[in-house]
Amino acid sequence: xxxxxxxxxxxxxxxxxxxxxxxxxxxxxxxxxxxxxxxxxxxxxxxxxxxxxxxxxxxxxxxxxxxxxxxxxxxxxxxxxxxxxxxxxxxxxxxxxxxxxxxxxxxxxxxxxxxxxxxxxxxxxxxxxxxxxxxxxxxxxxxxxxxxxxxxxxxxxxxxxxxxxxxxxxxxxxxxxxxxxxxxxxxxxxxxxxxxxxxxxxxxxxxxxxxxxxxxxxxxxxxxxxxxxxxxxxxxxxxxxxxxxxxxxxxxxxxxxxxxxxxxxxxxxxxxxxxxxxxxxxxxxxxxxxxxxxxxxxxxxxxxxxxxxxxxxxxxxxxxxxxxxxxxxxxxxxxxxxxxxxxxxxxxxxxxxxxxxxxxxxxxxxxxxxxxxxxxxxxxxxxxxxxxxxxxxxxxxxxxxxxxxxxxxxxxxxxxxxxxxxxxxxxxxxxxxxxxxxxxxxxxxxxxxxxxxxxxxxxxxxxxxxxxxxxxxxxxxxxxxxxxx
Numbered sequence: 284x285x286x287x288x289x290x291x292x293x294x295x296x297x298x299x300x301x302x303x304x305x306x307x308x309x310x311x312x313x314x315x316x317x318x319x320x321x322x323x324x325x326x327x328x329x330x331x332x333x334x335x336x337x338x339x340x341x342x343x344x345x346x347x348x349x350x351x352x353x354x355x356x357x358x359x360x361x362x363x364x365x366x367x368x369x370x371x372x373x374x375x376x377x378x379x380x381x382x383x384x385x386x387x388x389x390x391x392x393x394x395x396x397x398x399x400x401x402x403x404x405x406x407x408x409x410x411x412x413x414x415x416x417x418x419x420x421x422x423x424x425x426x427x428x429x430x431x432x433x434x435x436x437x438x439x440x441x442x443x444x445x446x447x448x449x450x451x452x453x454x455x456x457x458x459x460x461x462x463x464x465x466x467x468x469x470x471x472x473x474x475x476x477x478x479x480x481x482x483x484x485x486x487x488x489x490x491x492x493x494x495x496x497x498x499x500x501x502x503x504x505x506x507x508x509x510x511x512x513x514x515x516x517x518x519x520x521x522x523x524x525x526x527x528x529x530x531x532x533x534x535x536x537x538x539x540x541x542x543x544x545x546x547x548x549x550x551x552x553x554x555x556x557x558x559x560x561x562x563x564x565x566x567x568x569x570x571x572x573x574x575x576x577x578x579x580x581x582x583x584x585x586x587x588x589x590x591x592x593x594x595x596x597x598x599x600x601x602x603x604x605x606x607x608x609x610x611x612x613x614x615x616x617x618x619x620x621x622x623x624x625x626x627x628x629x630x631x632x633x634x635x636x637x638x639x640x641x642x643x644x645x646x647x648x649x650x651x652x653x654x655x656x657x658x659x660x661x662x663x664x665x666x667x668x669x670x671x672x673x674x675x676x677x678x679x680x681x682x683x684x685x686x687x688x689x690x691x692x693x694x695x696x697x698x699x700x701x702x703x704x705x706x707x708x709x710x711x712x713x714x715x716x717x718x719x720x721x722x723x724x725x726x727x728x729x730x731x732x733x734x735x736x737x738x739x740x741x742x743x744x745x746x747x748x749x750x751x752x753x754x755x756x757x758x759x760x761x762x763x764x765x766x767x768x
Contacts, residue, residue, distance in 0.1 A: 286459045287325050290447050299445035303331040307405035309396055310336045312351040317467040318456045319411035319448055337399045339392045340370030354468050369395040412437050412446040414499040415453045419483050421502050431513040436506035452499050520582035528565050565629045569622055573604035587629040588618050610720060623719040637724040640690035643758055654725060658689055659759045665749035676737045677755040682747035685732030691724045698735040701745040
């Protein structure tokens with residue numbers, strides 16, 4: 284079987300290559316990617332798809348990086364294949380975002396590939412990862428203490444990214460390009476042991492290859508088994524999240540919750556959308572999560588945390604689920620997990636701990652940033668109808684002490700409830716309503732110089748209550764549309 288036939292059979296087994304359309308080939312100029320270009324060009328003659336090439340210049344090797352870009356551009360021009368190039372200062376990006384060089388390079392590279400694919404309408408992004416690359420990846424992940432997902436190695440297909448040469452070893456590639464006189468360029472850093480992957484390639488793999496000459500085949504088989512287990516258990520975790528995740532307990536309306544969070548694995552810089560959303564954060568019953576088999580609970584936690592949680596992180600969340608008491612939290616990289624009255628809530632990014640006080644004025648509308656609320660104020664005559672709404676309040680003008688303020692709660696705030704004629708601290712009121720501590724500073728409190736008059740969504744005090752015909756100051760809270768907040 285020729286190498287072309289081997290790649291084609293492997294690709295068809297994973298439905299990688301369409302019968303028609305455009306394929307974007309990621310070509311660095313090295314032996315692997317030049318082999319990919321020639322093989323896919325050969326397959327294109329048997330199918331009806333066309334190809335274009337993308338090259339990303341990492342600007343890490345000075346003139347050598349520019350040489351590689353020029354080589355691929357000239358090669359593509361010689362065979363009549365459309366060529367797209369991009370580049371970025373990877374080192375500066377890694378420093379700015381606190382990433383390792385390899386991770387920064389990967390994120391920027393794939394971000395560029397996705398941009399070109401969108402621009403050209405390509406149906407697939409094709410990379411030149413080989414069986415040897417997969418072996419290196421599995422060993423790297425094993426050293427880092429990865430679970431089944433990491434030991435699954437490089438996925439043959441994920442989204443629009445496909446890797447048809449994962450069945451091919453480096454030796455086969457060298458023979459193929461030598462027989463056909465295919466030119467390529469060498470990356471001088473491949474021989475330097477400054478990167479983890481290079482040290483594994485030069486030291487670990489030769490030692491393991493001495494034990495098993497078919498090391499790459501063995502690792503490929505093991506990673507395929509791990510991938511099958513991972514996919515099955517991941518589906519169970521997804522079903523549990525879909526069926527058991529419920530919105531957390533919130534006062535109305537739901538505060539704006541940051542949802543930018545860590546990118547899912549393998550997005551590599553593809554635009555995901557950032558900012559805030561009115562989508563509630565994930566919330567799961569603590570005991571249900573703790574009682575799941577660890578193979579499932581660990582996956583549920585990693586998915587809800589963004590996919591990059593370590594074993595230690597997972598165990599800390601499970602311990603939080605089992606903790607006795609009504610509240611508690613665990614801070615993890617980029618996310619905080621709360622146990623709130625027996626339910627665990629996963630919050631990505633920082634949450635506001637309050638908001639700037641507002642002094643309402645007659646005829647004016649004010650927004651409360653971050654809460655998705657606006658306040659409208661006007662002077663009215665109180666009617667005969669009793670207003671029981673806890674989103675709209677009337678206060679008798681002559682009984683207001685000083686100026687009215689809409690603010691977060693303060694330590695020691697109390698309110699004498701109009702319907703129960705009892706005085707409660709706001710802290711006790713929130714505890715009775717099972718409001719999580721992280722949200723209590725986000726509940727608007729209407730107060731004057733004498734104390735609390737009302738609490739949005741919860742309570743009306745018995746002070747400054749107008750009778751029919753009294754001149755009153757009306758404050759109305761209204762939820763702002765999601766796209767307007």
